[in-house]
Amino acid sequence: MTSPRLPRRGLLAAGPVVLGLGALAACTDGGSSSSSDAGGAQGGTLTIFSTSEDMSFDPATSQSLAITSLGLTARRLTAWKTSADAPTELIPDLATDTGTPSDDGRTWTFTLQDGLTFEDGTAITAATVKYGLERSFAKELTGGLTYHKVLLEGGEDYEGPFSGKHLDSIEAKDETTLVFHLNRPYGAFGWIASTPAFAPVPEDSGEPESYATKPVASGPYRVASYKAGSQVVLERNEKWDSSTDQARTGGPDSIEFALAQDSSVVAQSLIADRSDAQDAFLASFVPAAQLVQAQNDPKVGDRLVTSGPGALEYLAMNTQSEALKDVKVRTAIQYAVDKEAYRTAKGGEISGDYATTLITPGIEGREEYSLYGDAPAGDAEKAKSLLAEAGVKDLSLRLVITEDDTAAAEAIQQGLARAGITVTIQPLDENAYTSEVPAGDGSGYDLVLGSWQPDVPSPDANLTPLFDSSQIGGGNYNLARYSNPEVDKALLDASSTVDADEAAAKWAAVDKQILQDSPLVPLIYSKNSFLHGSGVKDFVIGEFPAYPNYLTVTLG
Template identity: 50%
Template sequence: MLSACGANQQEPGAAGSTEFKKGGTLTIPVESASLDLDPAKSSNLAITTQSLFNRRLTTWRTEPGKPVVPVPDLATDTGSTTDGGKTWKYTLKPGLKFEDGTPVTAGDVKYGLERSFAPLLSGGFNYHKQFLIGGDSYAGPYDGKHLDSVEAPDDSTLIFKLNQAFGDWPWIVSQPAFAPVPKAKDNPQTYGKTPVATGPYRVADRADGQVVLERNPHWDPKTDSNRTAGPDKVIFKLGVSKETSVQSVIHGSGDGKFSFAGPVPASQLAALTANPNAKSRTLEAGGGSIDQVAINTSKPTLADLRVRQAINLATDKASYLVASGGRNRGSIATTNIPPALEGYEKFDVLPAPETGDVAKAKTLLAEAGHANGLDLVLVHQNSAEVTAQAQALQAGWQRAGIRVTLRSVDRPTYTDITMHQDGSGYDLALSRWQADFPSPYSMLQPSFSSKEIGKGGYNASRLADPTVDAAIDNATRQVDPAAAKAAWANADRLITALAPNVPLINSVNTWIYGAGLANFIVPPFPAYPNYFRISLLP
């Protein structure tokens, strides 16, 4: 992890004094014009927005310079298993309450999880749906049916029965769908406006382009050692562009003194570097996500390994990095597990200079019957930064006779083309993939399992290889950390050798925080600030 921090910073990855006052208002800018707070529909990380008002069975502990670890939240521990990871048991802490003072029960957690299966509440993480027995056919509780693989035998006990051993289950129960929801207060059409809180804050107001959180009087810090709950209020300001929020924090204008912004766009990085005061309030962290080009292996031309290897070798990764903002935006990637995750091993199955090996790429193309080059289509999202990145790739490939037409589309269209359609609309797809929790499973399974092709899956490479599926399955079943690390490293080598994509850079996020913030922590993974530990300076 890189850092560029103020004089009052004590450790890399954290900004501001560890001393703070109770009180004040923290402002968090949001690009979207709306904010749905329903936990069933959320793909929030465990340390961001939802964590302020929705607690789950576990959460994440982030400390400067240390790996993220799962820790108990509503539960007394991170889970126990007696059958090698197929059955997991949790016990709720005593004294847990909703914002209205009613007790939180295991039944509320079970109901909250069940509602995440309802089609009208889609959009959240799907990991639990893949592993809970019966999850593939369950459609939620609104027709009176329940998921038998989630048991709540009493008010404090939860038992989860999985269809296979899964060592990462303690990470899964930190996701928003595991927040308790009281059935009597649930209206699936409106619950996302004012969810019933279990965290230190509750929704107080939604008006004038903002969502205001106030203190939850029934949150007991004795049951929650993770959240500091410093500010009296937290305001999410909606419809604010990253450029605008960065400028506000740089100058401390308006509420910028008690706010933060990021990831900072590449176009504004130079302004931070040139401003000593702003530079002293920036943090850089990363290594848990990868910028990549998926190669559509379902296309006959791209089914040839030699062609995919040629595309990899012809890629000018150095120019891509420049287009992304330079060396402070990441490091050249050669693997599909990034450095911040357990299981990462540094290797390069197609060694080449950072600018590529054009001669070798041409040789491989000729061997594959494409001595005159080939024509491909790359689909990418239509922001200015991504377009510049795509153009840098296009120029690099052109040197080897790989003529690439750029297809710029909005995000919904990109998602439809790569995840839902039959794959005919693109040859290459430019994207960034970040793990949803700090395990290689979250990097490799969604991107390369044959189960994730089409129908909303993320396997844009459309790789369907039995040996890859077997390697992912073997690593998934490992409960012992050392065995899991070795198995995932083996899977990464196998996948990368098949060249279904071009790993470009291990990306880094840059954040700027206001001069009035304390305890602004950005770990290497997920390279996002820990919302529930941010406080204000006295």
């Protein structure tokens, strides 16, 4: 389990952020051009430094974003087109379009492009996409995203294809036509079809557990060698046809993942632009000390790419705590929090923009608003007034954090102290945190710091995991333990709306509806910084997600 302060992702998924590389969230405000016209060329070997000791190329178990590691070897029905200065666009990948809804959004049809093949030359068919998706239900394979599992008819009872059973709600009508039957209307299924499980897998792909290191590639690269704790080498898949792929440029001839790396050591090599780091980038964020160094080194220049506003960092208030059941008390905390001090503790302006909404930047349906004033330092007097109205004196709260989050917690503590609220900070190790907060009964904490980066640029992936009452406990991420039947109904209604403009208006309304109840305080939309060598071109972080697009990086 990753730190609770790192961005979480995944509707109904109890797993952490996984890129397959150990890299965690960022979003951009800069970087190179988003096309190969920027000067990148075909050829060469790109090195990606990772702090992880291993990787998985199995789409059934992956939470990899559509633009990161798994996307190099595995195509999906749909894909993402990212840009540093425009919203991320849903585009076709294996399919000819982004899906056609019918039956008011309960049925979705996709048609595959003709002539697509795996690395061995066998055909990619509707049946191989169906089988790949069915594998994700198997109890032998765990850890993947669950959006499709809760949407497909019969998914709650299906246990995968390894015993010979198939899921009838995934219909391979012919070689190229797939029809998905959902248990309710769902407007953003085109985005769901870009998640890892929608990659094709041949039915004779071997033992399920071995597929993580020996996948059959549908993307521009195939796994040539895999050494856990050391190196993974991808080589060009000669059967990949660039003319069928809008999402990937297939620039480098090969890509090497250097595993189990020390991010500080790698960052130093990249800052110095050493010969073995010139055609490379660091998958994880630049550590704080090296970030300061890189900012102050003129030789680094635009090789340091800092994202625009991305994941939402927030202070969750346990709405089931006796001390926080009154919305006036929770609203007082909205005003008492010093976001300025919090951002300073996180590293200053480069760490993020101040947050006032729940839907994060770069996602359709987001509207800018501010319910609780525009002063980042807060309004302690307003907070005191609200506490007085609520008849509350000597409010004492327990703030649970992980052990590496003391500075940010102290910033929250000092802000609330100005309003006469006493905060006791309780650091916990990872296992204790998990047991007490996402998996616990909520009795042990009043406040907790969290962060959220959705898997797809849909407001549903932004709001439902954090605020739907079904996401309380059980390892899920409604850390505010917020339960409001009207909000549950509004979330369901918005996600069921197929018309994009109508859905966007509903999402904007439910965003504000939730925040009026003050289940959490939006703190910042985090920014993150990445380093690459001088030989790396087209290193782009779009408006969403807050990660570089691995699929379009070139060398030159």
